[in-house]
Amino acid sequence: MDATRQDAGMTETLVRREPLLGGAEIAAILVFVATFAIPLLTKSVLVYSVLNQILVGVIAAQSVWIMLRMNLLSFATPAFMAIGGYTVAIAGRFDITDAVLMTAAAFLLPALVAVPLGALVLRLRGTYFVLVTFVLSQIMQLVLFETPSLTGGSNGIAGVPPVTLFGSELASYRQMLLFACLLALLATLITALLTRHFRQHFAAIEENEVLAESLGLVVWRYKALGFVVAAGVAGLAGYSLVNMLLTAHPSSFDSITAVDFIAYTIVGGRVSILGPIVGSTLLIWATNLFGTHGQYAQGLYGVLILVVVLAARGGIVGSVAALSRRWRS
């Protein structure tokens, strides 16, 4: 009797269930719930424009962050964004604009494409993963240019119709922005649930992949799952981007934009889900401060990455957390 109880107790401590969401995840979700207030409180076009860019960037950065949880740096985000974005733009040509349907498609299609690609890419070690994901984004660019009948080639697809939610068109800037908030909230929820549920698995892979494998963790399964979900999340970012521009154009999904999303994630901090959120918000806001000289923002990203890698490994969120811990003790 006693032994059984003890045994049950042991099992409980050994496979302690992760809570559904942790503090950082709840904070992240609350941030995006609160964001809905911004379009309702102001009508400033500048605020709308910057907020919209941030809402797209945040989703893309979360896609990068999911893979970074396993120490994998992905440059494939623009490729999956393109699949999500072009899915919506092509469906728009056939007057399919239903938000629920398109959100599902923008998530599922890139995720499906990621399954065979993941099987190919994830057999490779970390360095190859970086190079091959970069090449994937290049391939996507070429595919977009070489399939003009489907994707409009170098002209892209202009005049994508606004989304419809439960039959009514979200045509005003405010409604579009509210929908962008919704997509960001959804992406955050997916990212939070995934990374929280598999927190220990991902952490084990990040810490020491070989050790994790030798302890019985089926590493490829979690990597593949992360890759597929990250692709889906990137697809949502593509949807949000096309919805913002009402255009799907190859230049929006240039492979080099992957560097921006990586910068958001690294500068914000890779230690928690708040990192990509803080990073994309600050960097996109800072980019807008450059005004017409936006191209110089890349240099700022470069300097910030140097600082983070050399001096503040946790990024902004990690450094703030470390400081507050020191201050409390």
Place this chain on the structure above:
Amino acid sequence: MHVFLEAGIIGISLGAQYALLALGFTLIFGILGVVNFAHGGFYMLGGYVAYTCVSGLGLPYPVAVLIAVLATGALGWVFELLLIERLVDDHLATLMLTLALYLIISTGVLAVFGPISMEFSFPVGGAFRAGPIYVPRENLIVLAVCLIALGGLWLILFRTDLGRALRALADDRAVARAQGLHPRVLFPLAFALATGLAGLTGALVTPILSLSPGVGDPVLATSFLTVILGGLGSLGGAALAAFVVGIVEAYTSVYFGGSIGALVLFVLVLLLLVFRPTGLLGRETRGA
């Protein structure tokens, strides 16, 4: 038939350029274990340094090329010594450092020279004719210089003590260190050698192709493709793959036009990875 031969010569010429880039890239990876995202940046910088020397300082083109090699080599040496060296065992961190350097180089070039492409043309014009075959003379000169550089690199790596030391470090760093080799001296040298090669390629090729702040991106992509095809860290594989990529690119652009050739090449390389994850001549070496 002469179109076929012309395309072949262009392909070999492209291959020689890609080989210089890919060998530098794979040297850095093989010896230091660093993925150099700034490789395209050094190529671009080589072009801009040569351009400044020719049109700003009025120096003859060969001198400008030499200065470009020295300048990019020196920048690589300093960058390795001051920054990469501190984190050389952390793959992700060094990758981020080189990425940051690339962003800074690109922005610097943009700030100094502006976004438009430069009027930078090769000093030797005309074409070489042999019967129906017609090849621009500039391509032949670039090919000759690239082949000389490749030969020089081979001599350094396989016929000098420095080369032996570098290859020993690539094979097994711990053993090489135990034998008395000094990574702190040799790593910056290897980095400088590789970035100097990228600068040389930039100084040679940008007058023929184009010189603008965006030229580094496709170079980076081609270098990646080449080293994946050849096998990361394999010198022979990189050289072989570079010529394969160059020749395929030349023929597909002549016979199909557009970017179909590049697309086919990219997809073929991905498929190769299914069957040979280590590339053509790669071995299971570095646990990267």
